[in-house]
Amino acid sequence: xxxxxxxxxxxxxxxxxxxxxxxxxxxxxxxxxxxxxxxxxxxxxxxxxxxxxxxxxxxxxxxxxxxxxxxxxxxxxxxxxxxxxxxxxxxxxxxxxxxxxxxxxxxxxxxxxx
Amino acid sequence: xxxxxxxxxxxxxxxxxxxxxxxxxxxxxxxxxxxxxxxxxxxxxxxxxxxxxxxxxxxxxxxxxxxxxxxxxxxxxxxxxxxxxxxxxxxxxxxxxxxxxxxxxxxxxxxxxxx
Numbered sequence: 001x002x003x004x005x006x007x008x009x010x011x012x013x014x015x016x017x018x019x020x021x022x023x024x025x026x027x028x029x030x031x032x033x034x035x036x037x038x039x040x041x042x043x044x045x046x047x048x049x050x051x052x053x054x055x056x057x058x059x060x061x062x063x064x065x066x067x068x069x070x071x072x073x074x075x076x077x078x079x080x081x082x083x084x085x086x087x088x089x090x091x092x093x094x095x096x097x098x099x100x101x102x103x104x105x106x107x108x109x110x111x112x113x114x
Numbered sequence: 115x116x117x118x119x120x121x122x123x124x125x126x127x128x129x130x131x132x133x134x135x136x137x138x139x140x141x142x143x144x145x146x147x148x149x150x151x152x153x154x155x156x157x158x159x160x161x162x163x164x165x166x167x168x169x170x171x172x173x174x175x176x177x178x179x180x181x182x183x184x185x186x187x188x189x190x191x192x193x194x195x196x197x198x199x200x201x202x203x204x205x206x207x208x209x210x211x212x213x214x215x216x217x218x219x220x221x222x223x224x225x226x227x228x229x
Contacts, residue, residue, distance in 0.1 A: 044220035
């Protein structure tokens, strides 16, 4: 079984300040982990993915995430928030055994304060 | 940039009616998926499709649901007799390879409202 828990349903930060969106996972096998972003009225877009290579993963738009097995975490960070980062962010897990099923977290809505 | 397109963006239907949601995946992709998100709940996997057959489906994907790739470009989700609880946003996705090595590209979703 696999699951993800996004610890915050809503995060607000000021423009130019750091962003931290928290995610913990549970997986019976070695997981693949993803962050997807959904802007209003848009589809889900892949930000970054971890698939058992480097534990620090860099994605698009300056986002990065660190896989910490000991903490079962995959938190998403960005050093400096931009207004265009306002969106819904989903932490997603799957196994590395050809399982095509993605398991989504409940999402974190990121609001950027001007 | 190539993208997955879905139609309609919003459909309202009466309970018991049949609904077909359509998707045009990215042209060189081989794997196709449907996910759904009931309002306020998680995005849930419904079904994956490869080589003209279902490769995996969830417990949600019962006999009321079917998928088809009727031609070289479309990928459809049919709900035979809609129920109130089918109201959700339905996302189509496609990928070049197996999901755990590649990237899923999602469409913007089709919102289904069952009255």
